[in-house]
Amino acid sequence: MKIINNINGIPLHYARLTGNPYGTRGIPRDFAVDDLFLKTLEAAFKEVFKNCPLGVPEVITTAGILVNKPGQHGHGRAFDLDAIFWQNDTLVTLNFLHQKELYIGVESYLRRHFGIVLNYFYPNHQDHWHVDTSVPVDFNESSRSETYYLQMALKYIFGMEVLVDGSWGRQTQAAVRAVFERLGIRLPITTKKNYLQFLETTGNLAFELSKAEASPARLLANLTDVLRGLPVRYKNGALEALNSFADHQETVEWLNGLDGDPHAHG
Ligand SMILES: [Zn+2]
Incomplete structure (x- = not known):
């Protein structure tokens, strides 16, 4: 020892x-x-x-x-x-x-x-x-x-x-x-x-x-993964809030206008 x-x-x-x-x-x-x-x-x-x-x-x-x-x-x-x-x-x-x-x-x-x-x-x-x-x-x-x-x-x-x-x-x-x-x-x-x-x-x-520096789309996917891992009593509210942000027309346009992530897989 x-x-x-x-x-x-x-x-x-x-x-x-x-x-x-x-x-x-x-x-x-x-x-x-x-x-x-x-x-x-x-x-x-x-x-x-x-x-x-x-x-x-x-x-x-x-x-x-x-x-x-x-x-x-x-x-x-x-x-x-x-x-x-x-x-x-x-x-x-x-x-x-x-x-x-x-x-x-x-x-x-x-x-x-x-x-x-x-x-x-x-x-x-x-x-x-x-x-x-x-x-x-x-x-x-x-x-x-x-x-x-x-x-x-x-x-x-x-x-x-x-x-x-x-x-x-x-x-x-x-x-x-x-x-x-x-x-x-x-x-x-x-x-x-x-x-x-x-x-x-x-x-x-x-x-x-x-x-590789992560793209905003990738960071958003990471955030989703983190929220999905939260205890149920926090998870649903957090995911709803995130989804209303991510699904907003202007967010979608902004993300689509950026370069794609070479290894984004959901
Ligand atoms: Zn150990």
């Missing part, structure tokens, strides 16, 4: 405090971590930030590594990633709905190193990624967390019409076949080499898309 306050020189902060709440840069803190698991974290972060167009960040906030609870955290072999802070940009995991490309770019590269990655769609993981190495890196059709990721990539990066529900079915299978063919990646996805290639290609494409 080692005590660390950074990974590859990137300071680790804690932001789950009253004065330094979730979503802020938090405060520096020491974390105990398993030696071997630290090596994986270092390799993973090195690859993520080598490929991420925003480069090496200034701060990473984590909810913890060695945490007094059952499972891999109890051995210092799991990491909860809350948010990433660059000089002028931030990725807060809870903001997935309007930072989809950057989020999927980072996750694609994390998945090349950690057999377990629990993301936004996985129960109780909206506000952090949980990563650990308790299982090897591969793709299993029966894995909910892996299928969630796959469907997110298919839908938000490749524009396929798939339901993000964590269940492998015919719709997902057909979308995988179409996208792999388009990318020139061999099937099946369950062969590790093919899966790793898909992760790298998706990561690069997601990062590329994250660089």
